[in-house]
Amino acid sequence: MVYVLTQDRRPLMPCSSAIARLLLKQGKAKVKRRTPFTIQLRYKTDTEYVQTLTHGVDTGSAKVGSAVADEKGNVLYLSQIEIRNDITDKMKQRSKYRRNRRNRKTRYRKARWLNRKNSIKKNRFSPTMTSKINAHLKEMKFVSTILPITRQIVETATFDPHVLKNPAVLTNKWLYQKGLNYGYANTKAYVLTRDAYRCQHCKGKSKDKRLEVHHIIFRSMGGSDEESNLLTLCKTCHDALHHGKIELKKRGKKKGQLNHATQMNSIRIQLLRQTNAEETFGFITKEHRQLTRLPKEHYFDAVAVATKGVTPTFKSNNILFKKCVSDGDYQQTKGVRSEQKIPMRKLFGFRKFDKVQYKGEKYFIKGRMSSGYAILMDIEGNKVPLKPIPKFSKMQRVSARTSWITIQKTIPSFYLCAT
Incomplete structure (x- = not known):
């Protein structure tokens, strides 16, 4: 299947490879793009025959699925995009290099802070969020340049971080106003009360009256500050534990990450605000995908969104895999003193x-x-x-x-x- 553009770059319905080969051989068309293979007509068309096409997008903070289908369930386009998640680490590394160089070569300069206009601008998105939102918009715009899209449907998800941490709030709405540590000055006081002010290792045999709260999984190793990762120990046992003289057999909890859930909430709002797309939800997509017996993949989720429950027929067995990379390389030198x-x-x-x-x-x-x-x-x-x-x-x-x-x-x- 080959995508077709008019002489003034308006998208038409795709044609077969045989017709495209014939048009190219006769000089009536030229190659516009290699991947996906797209041709542009050299002559002016009086009538432009197009069908109703739906573009389905399975949004995500790591991978995005994209598919286009007509009203009969014929799938004409399929792609999966891997979004960048390395921007934060690269910016921290660049900051480290700048700080190192500033201390070595320009220590005489007066320190300046908050002098970057973008960092103090109101209602701004972080570089990571800007990149992820633009990746969704870029894919939606690209599909509209090769196919005559008449309808866009975006599968979104609204996440509640409080519910993810404490599912009990779904049955008891009052818990929204009463947090996880409600009734205690802080988590430390709660842990001491939970453990009845008693060392959980020696059970009071050391006669040490000074109690301390210990992280089962150390914070340096990603341990959480929640009560499930905290334990009451006397100072004698606590010191012995950190010196490797005793060992606990308790299991702790690592710090949970809700970054992706928070990002998806922002992506959802921006996509609906900046486009005319309709909104659908994950449970509907899952139901349609299971009815059509498609495996769990991001691009198949997009197919379920675009076909709206109709059994899909793949007109092409090709899929585009895209990966977002940096537009350029910031690092211009290497070596301890940037000599190379x-x-x-x-x-x-x-x-x-x-x-x-x-x-x-x-x-x-x-x-x-x-x-x-x-x-x-x-x-x-x-x-x-x-x-x-x-x-x-x-x-x-x-x-x-x-x-x-x-x-x-x-x-x-x-x-x-x-x-």
Whole structure:
């Protein structure tokens, strides 16, 4: 299946590969995009025949599913996008490098804080949230450029962090006003009262009257501050435990992460505000997916959203896997004192994340060597163990790097047979 654009770049219904080959051979069309393969007509069309197409989006904070189907359940487009979750770590690393350099080379300068306009701007989103929201919007805009979309449906989810921490609030709404530590000055007082002011290891045999609250899983190891990870110990046992003289047989609890749930609440609001998409919910998608016997994948969830319960028919067995990457590399030098410059521009005509073809297979450039060799990777970022190491002279660049790297794969046949 080939996507078709008019002479003025308006999307039409896709055509078969045979018709596209004939149009290209006769010079009536030209190749507009390789992945997904799209052609543009060279002549003006008087009538533009289009059908009602629905674009279904399975939102997420890590992966996004996208699918397009018509009213009969014919699936015309399928993709999965992996969103960036490395922005926070990279910004912390850059901050560490800046602080190190400032202390080494510019200690005479007066310290300046809150001098960045974006960091003190009101109603702003963090760089991570901005990237994730833009990734959803970019995919919705891209699909509209290759297919005549008439309806957009977004599967969203509203998470309540209080319910995730304490499910009992669903049956007792008064617990919303009474938190987990209601009735106690703090969690420490609650733990002491729970343990009846008694050491839980020696049971009072040490005669030490000074009691302390101990983290079963240390905070340095990701231990939680909740009461399930706290224990009352006397000072004698507490000191002996930290010196390795005694060992507890209790199980603690690690700190829970609700970052993704909080992010999804913001993503939902922004998508509905910035687009004309309709909203659906996860339990409806799950019901439709199970009725059609599709496996649990993000792109199959999007199919269930787009078909609205109609049994899908896959007109194409190709799926696009996309991964968001950084638009450029901030690090320009390496070494303890930044004495070695990193080549930022093209090296032998190639840049990092360029899509290349080597021995009939398509890869992405992971690293470059000034000696004329390259390290290749797949769409997941895994290094491809090729021997001998590929040379630039033996590979061909398919497409230049962008903020998304894309590769096309085939859906396993047993997935399609299930429907």
